[in-house]
Amino acid sequence: MTDALTGEPLRAEPAAGSGGPAAVPRETLRGALELYLELHAHPELSGAESRTAARFAAHLEGAGATVTRDVGGHGVVGVLRNGPGPTLMLRAExxxxxxxxxTGLAYASTVPGTMHACGHDLHLASVAGAFTLLADSRDTWSGTLLVVGQPAEETLxxxxxxxADGLYERFGTPDVVLAQHTAPLPAGTLAHGVGGPMMAASAALDVVIHGYGGHAGTPQLTVDPVVTAAATVMRLQTVVSRETAPSDQVVLTVGSLRAGRLGNVVPDDAELSITVRAASDPALARALAAAERIxxxxxxxxxxxxxPDVTYLSRSPALLTDPAATATVRAxxxxxxxxxxVVDWPGSMAAEDFPRFAVDGxxxxxxxxxxxxxxxxxxxxAAGRPVPPNHSAEFAPDVRTALPAGIAAMATATRQLFKETG
Incomplete structure (x- = not known):
């Protein structure tokens, strides 16, 4: 079987002696690949994922799920009940x-300025393929399977x-929630956490600094918000270097500074967009307090x-997995x-809102x-640079290997948790 656009072989089966996963059936892989290619070519931003949601919902319905659309925005929830047993939830973004x-890919984004640079298209296609496998082999598990297409993950x-829209009240509270994420590791490998957080606690905030604008030739008659913003950016660096213990992991980034339009005009305002990440929730709280004070x-x-106006846009706790569930899935x-x-994952200062699903047991x-x-x-x-990571304009997963691995990883984990979760 080949990639319809690149002409390269899809690795539905591992090479002899490779230790790779069992073969993903051709038709299952074909359907997942078609979904991946379509989603990659037609990406949609947070809160505007109507086409993506419709395509994902159609795939789940075709595989036998009862689907509800427009949950919590453009969210999709598929349900497959298969006798008594636990409830498991698979989440993709x-x-x-x-x-x-x-990337130069034949199936690159057709939407200017928008791309799947974090692998969410691969997550969706992998979960779709895993759901198809599980729906076609209901004699191997018993319980209720929820599949959730989550909107607005990038904005947390x-x-x-x-x-808030009643996910658990309407569809049932799961015993375990499962998700996977792309990473710049060799394609076909998986990585599990080893005790610490998989991802960091994170917060995003916008700051508006109010000055008093005027003519560049009479700066003494103004309060220059650009100078204040520049001083703020530099002083914020001390939150990590001088206010955070070396044993803590904290990252503070000013990702955007916007002020003025002309060189001969002092603007009235300057705007900063800031993210703060930490390996623990207390460390995040301390860093945020220091940043606002500065x-x-x-x-x-x-x-x-x-x-100044300080607006908190989002906040998410650190991603800590359940030790018993992790041991079951890793085995x-x-x-x-x-x-x-299958290797160890040391943790990352990336962040996501998946931890919010792990509440109340x-x-x-x-x-x-x-x-x-x-x-x-x-x-x-050869180029003397790192492999393009997530959030890079050159991020391009090796779908020929990563997609079959993602499908097999999710289906395998789900089957095993159905067996061991009561």
Whole structure:
């Protein structure tokens, strides 16, 4: 079987002695691949995932799910009841990123300035393929399977919106929630956490610094918000370097600074967009308090006419998986993929809102799926640079290997948890 657009073979079956997963049936893989290619070529931003949601819902319905649309926005919930047993929920994300794609792929994004640069299209296709496998083999498991297409993950809003719209009240509270995420690891490998958080706690905030504008030739008659913003950006770096213990993991990034339009005009306002990430929720709270204190103090030092506006856009806790569920899933993956293809994940300062689903006794299982082909490793090494990571305009998973692995990983984990979860 070949990729219809690239003409390259899809690795539905591992090479002899490779220790790879059992073969994904051709028709299952074909359907998942078609979904992946369509989603990659037609990405949609957070909160606007109507086409993506419709395509994902149609795939689930075709495989036998009872589907509800427009949950918590464009969210999709598929339900398959298969006798007594636990309830498991598989989650994948619908949204893309405001990044212009530079991969050169034949199926690259057709939407200017928008691409699936974090692998959500691969997540959706993998879960869709896994659902098809499970629906076609109901004699191997018993219980209730929920499949959720989550909107607005990139803004850390979608999980909360689904829960606020009655996800658990309407469809049942799961015993375990499962998800996987692409990572710059060798394609066909999986990685599990080893005790610490899989991903960081995170918060995003916008700051508006209010100055007093005027002519560039008479700066003494103004309160220059650009100077205040620049001082704020520099002082914010001390939150990590001078206010955070070296044993803590904290990252603070000012990703955007916007002020003025002309060189001869001092603007009235300057805007900063800030993200703060930490390996623990207490460390995040301390860093946020320090950041807000610095913003306000710099504005006071500049004699700004008004206090700054500080708006918290989103916040998500650290992603901690359940030890027992993780042990169960990792053991199943090692049997399916072989020990050499299942490795440790040291944790990451990336963040997502999946932890919000693990409330009130709901346990979480989460792992990483490698996406990088040998050719991509060689090209990066020859160029003297890292492999393009998630959120890069050049992010391009090796779908020929990563998609079958993602399907097999999710189906294997789900079957095993159905057996061991009571």
């Amino acid at each position: 619908l949204d893309a990123l405001p990044i212009g794609e530079r 809003e979608g999980a909360g919106a689904l829960l 913003v306000r103090a710099e504005c006071a030092a500049s004699n700004c006419p008004r206090d 199943a993956h090692e049997r399916e993929f072989g020990h050499r293809r 709901v346990r979480a299982a989460y792992w990483m799926v490698g996406t990088v082909s040998p050719g991509q490793w060689r090209a990066a090494r």
